[in-house]
Amino acid sequence: MGPYSREDRDLNLLMEQPGRRVGRRSFLQVARLLAAAGAAGYAGGTVAGRGDGGTAAAAAAPIPGNRREERLLNVYNWSDYIDDRTIPLFQAQTNLRINYDVYSSNEDLLAKLRAGPTDYDIIVPTSDFIPTYRALDLIEPIRQDLVPNLTNLDREFVETDYDPGNRYTVPWQWGTTGIGFNRRRLGGTVDSWGTLFEPPAGAKGRVSLLREVTDLIGCALIYLGKSPNSTRDGDLAEVVKLLKAAKPRVKRFTTDTYIDELAANETWLAQGWSGDVFQAQDQNPDVSYVIPREGSLRFVDVMCVPKGAPHPGNAARFMNYALHPKVQARISGYVSYGTPVSLAKPLLPEDQTSDPAIYPPANIKLSIVTLTGQKLQKWRAAYEEVVGP
Numbered sequence: 001m002g003p004y005s006r007e008d009r010d011l012n013l014l015m016e017q018p019g020r021r022v023g024r025r026s027f028l029q030v031a032r033l034l035a036a037a038g039a040a041g042y043a044g045g046t047v048a049g050r051g052d053g054g055t056a057a058a059a060a061a062p063i064p065g066n067r068r069e070e071r072l073l074n075v076y077n078w079s080d081y082i083d084d085r086t087i088p089l090f091q092a093q094t095n096l097r098i099n100y101d102v103y104s105s106n107e108d109l110l111a112k113l114r115a116g117p118t119d120y121d122i123i124v125p126t127s128d129f130i131p132t133y134r135a136l137d138l139i140e141p142i143r144q145d146l147v148p149n150l151t152n153l154d155r156e157f158v159e160t161d162y163d164p165g166n167r168y169t170v171p172w173q174w175g176t177t178g179i180g181f182n183r184r185r186l187g188g189t190v191d192s193w194g195t196l197f198e199p200p201a202g203a204k205g206r207v208s209l210l211r212e213v214t215d216l217i218g219c220a221l222i223y224l225g226k227s228p229n230s231t232r233d234g235d236l237a238e239v240v241k242l243l244k245a246a247k248p249r250v251k252r253f254t255t256d257t258y259i260d261e262l263a264a265n266e267t268w269l270a271q272g273w274s275g276d277v278f279q280a281q282d283q284n285p286d287v288s289y290v291i292p293r294e295g296s297l298r299f300v301d302v303m304c305v306p307k308g309a310p311h312p313g314n315a316a317r318f319m320n321y322a323l324h325p326k327v328q329a330r331i332s333g334y335v336s337y338g339t340p341v342s343l344a345k346p347l348l349p350e351d352q353t354s355d356p357a358i359y360p361p362a363n364i365k366l367s368i369v370t371l372t373g374q375k376l377q378k379w380r381a382a383y384e385e386v387v388g389p
Contacts, residue, residue: 065143065313073314074099076109076120078301079256080276081173083334090321096314104256105212113138113306120306121315124172127300128214130162131372139304141167146316149323157300157340162370169302170319171340173275173332176366177215177297178357180258180277182268184286193223193292196269197246204249206268208261211253213376213383216243218297218369219271228297228367231375236382243386253387262287273299274357278336289357295365300340 063071079102087098101120103109106129112118114136125133133139144150150158150166163169181190186203190196197220199207210216218228220239230236251267261267262280270277277289303319305312321327329347332339336352338359339345345353352358360366371379 063146063311063313063317065146065316066311067308068310070311071096071314072099073097073122073311073318074101074120075122075318076101076103076112076118077122077124077172078102079104080259080279081124081301081335083331086322086327086331090318094317094321096317098318107211107213117308118306119310121309121311122303122318123306124301124303126214127160127162127169127302128368128370130169130302130304131370132376133304134168135372138307139168140307140309140312142170142305142319143312143316146313147320147323149320152323152325152328152341152343154340154342160300163302169304170323172301172303172322173335173337174298174300174340175274175337176291176357176360177210177219177271177273177299178277178289178291180262180267180270180272180280180287180289182262182265182284182286183288185265185268189288190269190290191293193219193294196271196292197223197242199246199249199269201249203268205251206266207246207250208258208267208270208272209243209246209250209253210271210273211255211387213379214299214369214371215271215297216253216387217379217382218367222294222296222367223292225294228295228369229375231378233378236378240382240385247386273337275335275337278358291357291360291364291366295367298366298368300368 073096075098077100081102087100090096091098103112106126109123109125110129110132113123113133123139144166147170150170153166153171157171158164158166179190179193179196181195183189185206196207196209217236217239220242221230221235222228224235224238224242226232226235226238251261258267258270258272259276259280262270262272262277263283265284265286272289274289277287281287281289303315303322305315309315322331323341325341325343325347328339328341328344332344333348333352336358339348356364
């Protein structure tokens with residue numbers, strides 16, 4: 001991240017038109033609200049967390065654990081992945097200013113971190129990339145002493161293979177990979193990856209696939225009846241053959257445009273993430289989401305602190321805030337992804353908590369894929385053979 005201009009990053013919230021819902025992957029301009037809060041010197045209210053106590057004096061006190069004594073937090077998150085109140089309320093309650101930048105794929109994020117030091121304090125990679133970040137020494141342990149709300153996490157998000165005990169990660173939201181489709185344009189329902197990977201001729205130019213190594217390769221393996229973690233050369237050759245055959249009918253590989261394209265009837269079939277498709281559905285009632293009968297992938301996006309971040313103490317304070325049930329409910333309710341904090345569920349609309357597309361029942365086969373070492377190299381090679389570098 002380059003140096004911030006005086007105006008741009010003051011309250012860089014990257015939001016779009018008021019009232020629009022946002023999900024995993026452009027955020028509403030609320031600079032006036034935040035500027036007013038800053039001009040008023042507001043640092044009162046209560047800080048979400050254990051005890052919930054917060055005063056102006058406490059908010060103005062130095063926060064331990066920072067490398068730079070600045071009341072600043074630099075966040076790098078997926079585009080379309082936060083509600084319109086969490087950042088303004090956190091800034092108003094803590095007197096910390098947030099610079100909020102966005103990216104659209106794990107590959108983009110990893111390339112940014114590998115290119116050299118940044119000023120980011122929080123990044124939000126998907127959990128399957130954590131072994132790679134650890135191996136490359138790109139992230140550092142979080143200040144768990146400043147995140148007492150870790151106790152709010154459901155056990156399955158604590159006892160993980162990618163980061164047992166949450167030393168390096170704090171879950172943000174979780175979801176599934178599936179298919180967004182237009183019932184009216186396709187003349188019915190979709191229940192198989194086959195409709196997406198071998199699309200009907202009438203859908204030519206109306207199909208999009210994810211520009212994401214894990215989802216593209218993993219879901220193709222599932223459709224072909226292979227292990228979603230396979231690294232066998234023969235299996236990956238079949239994936240490449242399948243995807244190359246589909247490519248002439250694919251409009252684009254994308255992670256950040258398919259929401260609008262589904263909503264506008266420009267795309268009829270889209271490989272996508274659950275919450276994103278629900279956003280398109282909000283704008284277009286003909287859009288539905290399905291987890292294919294062959295099974296699919298489940299992902300967890302996690303907050304991490306990049307190695308050498310300037311404000312790890314501020315990062316920990318935001319992580320603690322984000323784990324409060326009320327905050328989790330606000331984010332999850334807005335973006336339509338699953339919350340890792342079950343205490344937030346009673347605060348969510350019943351139509352969300354009872355929706356099997358958001359909280360799938362146990363009989364739906366979902367896999368978590370972890371990319372590291374040889375698997376990452378082989379999968380990326382297969383991906384680039386189809387999509388390009």
